Amino acid sequence: TMDATKYNQILNYIHSNVYPDDFSNIMKHGLRRLSKKFTIDGGKLFFVGKGKKAEVIVAEEFAKQIFNQFHSSLIGGHSGITKTKKSIGSRFYWPNVTVDIEQWVEDVWKLLGVDLIGPLPTTPTGNKYILTATDYFSKWVEAFPLKTKTAAEVASRLLSMYLRHGSPKRVLSDQGREFVNQVSTEYSI
Known part of the structure; x- marks a missing residue:
């Protein structure tokens, strides 16, 4: 999931091409590369994967809540890994979204x-x-x-x-x- 610091770093870099003061050259290079995967719309940051429409960035504290809504609720109906990844992945983004979903689906029914x-x-x-x-x-x-x-x-x-x-x-x-x-x-x- 993406924490608020990383979110703001990407947002500020895309918006004004400014790096945080304490960034080394290696960190600046990483931020430039990472920022290519995002866009700003209405002042908010969206993830844009290859050939995909923009997906809402999910803050760390909301990722599990989204998973429960799409998998464990009456709407989700305990779908399997593939269907849950497709449902969430087409709308939302956080780093390691696929790995998190796989782990959380496997944890169900233990x-x-x-x-x-x-x-x-x-x-x-x-x-x-x-x-x-x-x-x-x-x-x-x-x-x-x-x-x-x-x-x-x-x-x-x-x-x-x-x-x-x-x-x-x-x-x-x-x-x-x-x-x-x-x-x-x-x-x-």
């Missing part, structure tokens, strides 16, 4: 919290329980209605989720480690 709620009043379709699954990284939550809380029914719902999002590295449950182990072992998920 640690999953699973909980069973119920018994609740039986629904017209016979459901009495709710299985919730929360990704600790993105805070994405999924909920599934269940008729029973057997390992087979829980495993079936978890498997459908794993097929969409991938298997987590670790699953936590207040139902106890034995429950998670039973579901994982008996149903190979």
Whole structure:
């Protein structure tokens, strides 16, 4: 991501061709080369890659927020690496945007919290329980209605989720480690 100092250095150089006072010749050369990738529009700095339209420069503190909006929200729907990179990369820029997105997408579903709620009043379709699954990284939550809380029914719902999002590295449950182990072992998920 781009910090405010670097942003202002590039903006000032493009606008007035002035270097910071403490820059060495090597640093000046680097700033000149880097500045060729940017343009100013309406007083704001935009990144212009080869054959691309101008992209909004993202400050360091907003990069993760943008990722969550485009990947982890209802709009993003936990898209994969390629789709997330395309969605973000066509609109926004920060140094190492591609590497950050790849890492953040891979971090999703590493640690999953699973909980069973119920018994609740039986629904017209016979459901009495709710299985919730929360990704600790993105805070994405999924909920599934269940008729029973057997390992087979829980495993079936978890498997459908794993097929969409991938298997987590670790699953936590207040139902106890034995429950998670039973579901994982008996149903190979």
